Amino acid sequence: MTRTQVHEHCKLKRYIWELPVRWCHWINVFSIVTLTATGAFIAHPFSVAHSASDFAMGWVRFLHFAIGYLFTVSVVSRMIWLLIGNRYAGWREYFPMLTARGRAKLRDMFRYYLFMSHQVPETIGHNPLAATAYFLVFCIYIVMILTGFAMYAQHAPGGLMHRSLGFMYALFNTPTLHLLHHSLPWLLLGFVINHVYSAWLMDIKEHGAEISSIFSGYKFTLKKEDE
Amino acid sequence: MSKQNGSATRNGKKHVSDESREYSVGEDLRQRGVSRRDFLKFCSAVTAALSLPVSFAPKVAEALDEIKRPPLVWLEFQDCAGNTEALLRAANPTAAEIVLDILSVDYHETIMAAAGHQAEAALDKSITDYKGKYICVVEGSIPMKDGGVYGCVGGKSFLDLARKVCGGAAATIAVGTCAAYGGIPAAVPNPTGAVSVKEAVPGATVINLPGCPVNADNLTATIVHYLVFGKIPALDAFGRPLFAYGKRIHDNCERRPHFDAGQYVEQWGDDGHRKGFCLYKMGCKGPLTFHNCPSQRYNEKTGWPVGSGHGCVGCSEPAFWDSMGPMYKRLPEVHGFGIEAMADKIGIGLAVGTAAAFAVHGAIMAINKDREPGDTTREG
Numbered sequence: 001m002t003r004t005q006v007h008e009h010c011k012l013k014r015y016i017w018e019l020p021v022r023w024c025h026w027i028n029v030f031s032i033v034t035l036t037a038t039g040a041f042i043a044h045p046f047s048v049a050h051s052a053s054d055f056a057m058g059w060v061r062f063l064h065f066a067i068g069y070l071f072t073v074s075v076v077s078r079m080i081w082l083l084i085g086n087r088y089a090g091w092r093e094y095f096p097m098l099t100a101r102g103r104a105k106l107r108d109m110f111r112y113y114l115f116m117s118h119q120v121p122e123t124i125g126h127n128p129l130a131a132t133a134y135f136l137v138f139c140i141y142i143v144m145i146l147t148g149f150a151m152y153a154q155h156a157p158g159g160l161m162h163r164s165l166g167f168m169y170a171l172f173n174t175p176t177l178h179l180l181h182h183s184l185p186w187l188l189l190g191f192v193i194n195h196v197y198s199a200w201l202m203d204i205k206e207h208g209a210e211i212s213s214i215f216s217g218y219k220f221t222l223k224k225e226d227e
Numbered sequence: 228m229s230k231q232n233g234s235a236t237r238n239g240k241k242h243v244s245d246e247s248r249e250y251s252v253g254e255d256l257r258q259r260g261v262s263r264r265d266f267l268k269f270c271s272a273v274t275a276a277l278s279l280p281v282s283f284a285p286k287v288a289e290a291l292d293e294i295k296r297p298p299l300v301w302l303e304f305q306d307c308a309g310n311t312e313a314l315l316r317a318a319n320p321t322a323a324e325i326v327l328d329i330l331s332v333d334y335h336e337t338i339m340a341a342a343g344h345q346a347e348a349a350l351d352k353s354i355t356d357y358k359g360k361y362i363c364v365v366e367g368s369i370p371m372k373d374g375g376v377y378g379c380v381g382g383k384s385f386l387d388l389a390r391k392v393c394g395g396a397a398a399t400i401a402v403g404t405c406a407a408y409g410g411i412p413a414a415v416p417n418p419t420g421a422v423s424v425k426e427a428v429p430g431a432t433v434i435n436l437p438g439c440p441v442n443a444d445n446l447t448a449t450i451v452h453y454l455v456f457g458k459i460p461a462l463d464a465f466g467r468p469l470f471a472y473g474k475r476i477h478d479n480c481e482r483r484p485h486f487d488a489g490q491y492v493e494q495w496g497d498d499g500h501r502k503g504f505c506l507y508k509m510g511c512k513g514p515l516t517f518h519n520c521p522s523q524r525y526n527e528k529t530g531w532p533v534g535s536g537h538g539c540v541g542c543s544e545p546a547f548w549d550s551m552g553p554m555y556k557r558l559p560e561v562h563g564f565g566i567e568a569m570a571d572k573i574g575i576g577l578a579v580g581t582a583a584a585f586a587v588h589g590a591i592m593a594i595n596k597d598r599e600p601g602d603t604t605r606e607g
């Protein structure tokens with residue numbers, strides 16, 4: 001009985017986010033911020049050069065491409081980790097609607113967000129609502145990477161990258177590639193606002209160290225996932 | 228070089244005197260008074276246009292010396308005859324001569340002397356006698372709607388003509404964006420159901436030379452490639468020869484250093500515009516367009532759009548007109564929001580909306596006294 005009493009009042013430290021998950025998260029943050037900044041300059045450059053020998057746009061584009069590669073490596077690594085990581089990193093986490101239990105958690109979280117319930121739901125891994133959004137965010141990442149490299153590969157038509165991305169040119173004409181690559185970051189910006197807000201909200205409401213967990217990997221939860 | 232004019236008359240006669248076809252191209256040129264020097268100059272220019280090493284120039288000359296003139300028919304469908312104009316106005320006389328005089332042009336509606344039944348008989352004779360051997364050049368798109376009633380010559384619809392003539396040709400060269408991709412007639416709402424030659428006659432061997440108009444030098448080079456090597460040049464995924472469409476305009480542009488430096492025209496006629504800065508911000512489609520305009524240029528290689536201070540409009544891309552616009556904006560407009568709105572305006576609206584929604588949400592959450600998970604003693 002003593003144990004149960006402890007459970008009611010003490011939270012347990014739990015290792016949730018493994019090192020690769022945290023690395024990928026922060027590399028993605030860095031990449032998205034720098035890619036957005038350099039991308040904004042590429043889309044709306046202002047005349048900064050004093051001579052034709054300057055290389056302002058050249059360097060900005062170089063950064064954009066180099067960090068684009070970094071971001072791609074990060075996203076691909078995270079996708080591999082979907083298969084080999086722990087249960088909180090696994091791909092099932094992103095489809096809570098596939099199981100009855102997940103749907104119930106999703107409903108509870110939805111009710112809480114719409115002020116229909118004042119009971120803060122306990123989340124141990126991903127917030128089911130957030131995880132659903134992350135799936136869409138992953139899709140945006142993939143479209144961004146594919147459209148980005150499809151445009152990039154046009155500097156060397158017939159090259160390996162250009163040929164591998166042949167399906168992209170069959171699906172979209174070049175102006176559409178540019179428009180997609182230019183528009184989708186706005187959705188990501190909307191997501192970032194939501195993401196930071198929700199992390200802040202749940203940190204306050206849940207008392208589970210939501211924000212510090214993405215630095216340390218540890219969350220504080222009342223019960224185990226299976227209990 | 229005595230023959231700057233009158234090619235129409237000669238071409239009109241060609242189908243009558245078949246023996247002239249037996250001359251080789253080199254012999255024919257000599258007979259017409261083109262000097263050996265001019266001939267070799269032409270061979271060098273065309274070798275360069277084909278992106279072949281300079282050592283190929285003598286081989287091109289040798290091959291052209293010996294090759295027999297292939298018959299060529301030129302069909303005009305839904306077009307403005309702009310490609311014909313581009314060819315006839317080719318300033319370099321030898322280039323025009325090669326294409327118009329040296330080739331046995333048996334049928335060309337705009338320039339032939341024959342008319343009516345005579346002309347149609349000439350076409351029939353050429354495509355029957357030289358089935359599988361003649362070259363067909365097509366200008367203009369082909370209307371498919373309502374059984375192809377929107378265009379006909381001599382009582383035959385464009386579609387029937389295309390099937391018959393392109394289907395029996397050794398190769399069909401679709402000149403101009405209309406013939407290559409449907410072009411302006413195929414732009415929304417496409418009232419005639421216009422399509423490209425390849426779409427109308429899927430079985431034909433088609434080389435696309437898009438552009439508005441086609442660069443006559445590229446057409447000459449394509450034909451010379453066919454004559455010299457006996458096969459069509461290497462094509463990209465859109466059926467365009469790689470020698471002419473293998474690189475982006477942006478990557479070969481004379482204004483590219485200004486792009487990399489960060490020097491842009493901000494407004495028409497501003498200081499940067501006068502200094503020849505990059506036209507990227509003025510909606511130049513050079514970064515989206517594959518063509519050899521910067522190196523091949525137009526009008527005796529004197530100029531081309533970007534060189535003249537106007538951005539590329541992407542006229543040689545499959546997406547031209549419907550999706551390359553607006554001409555003076557970098558990105559297409561986004562439709563479907565009631566008004567035409569640019570992607571960034573929608574994006575800003577979305578971001579502000581999201582931020583506002585969550586600010587309100589946060590304010591309500593701050594007032595709410597919620598129960599922490601499993602803990603009835605505290606309120607968060």
